[in-house]
Amino acid sequence: MRRKKRTLLSLVALILGVSPALPATPPCSLRVHVVTPSGVRIAAPVTVRERDGRLTTIDEYEGDAEFCDLGIVPVEVTVGRTTMCNSVTVADVPVRWNQSYTLTITYDPMACGEEPPPPPVPVCEIVLHVYNRGGAPIPGARISLISPARVTLVADTYGRALRVVRTGATLRGTVTAPGHEARPFSFLCGPNQTAREERLHLNDSQ
Numbered sequence: 001m002r003r004k005k006r007t008l009l010s011l012v013a014l015i016l017g018v019s020p021a022l023p024a025t026p027p028c029s030l031r032v033h034v035v036t037p038s039g040v041r042i043a044a045p046v047t048v049r050e051r052d053g054r055l056t057t058i059d060e061y062e063g064d065a066e067f068c069d070l071g072i073v074p075v076e077v078t079v080g081r082t083t084m085c086n087s088v089t090v091a092d093v094p095v096r097w098n099q100s101y102t103l104t105i106t107y108d109p110m111a112c113g114e115e116p117p118p119p120p121v122p123v124c125e126i127v128l129h130v131y132n133r134g135g136a137p138i139p140g141a142r143i144s145l146i147s148p149a150r151v152t153l154v155a156d157t158y159g160r161a162l163r164v165v166r167t168g169a170t171l172r173g174t175v176t177a178p179g180h181e182a183r184p185f186s187f188l189c190g191p192n193q194t195a196r197e198e199r200l201h202l203n204d205s206q
Contacts, residue, residue, distance in 0.1 A: 046061075145163065
């Protein structure tokens, strides 16, 4: 069938006195070049989201992941799965008519390592951030806990302290720092809440 089509095109061209010409292949709209932090090229899942919501995902490829049928509206590119640790998303990636653009993304699929096994008892990690009234961290702030156990924590250089409590327990205590008013706090570790961050601002003492 293809030979007949070519023969017909040649016959028409001969009658009209012109040389047959097929449309030139336009350049590929977008190439995604994925490398590790050390610069080694890898093939990771790449998804392009167009403005109208269309998704195109390429899982296996050699060289660069190519998306050749895009238009002229910027797109969103994600390397890795959004459900996976350490996925990378780049918004407003430019595309042009009849122009090719190469986007280089550094992706580290090994950054998170293996998922740790779940603890035998459901727990919640709570990070307390202690700041002054102006929003600067207060290093060395003392966090005196009375529940679920009587423990004293000292904030680090960035005004942070971590405490792990059982799910359903309430972290209760008082934060103090020289030159600042003491502030009581109470935070519940709710179900399905494995990680929580709370910011405590201390007023200057009179």
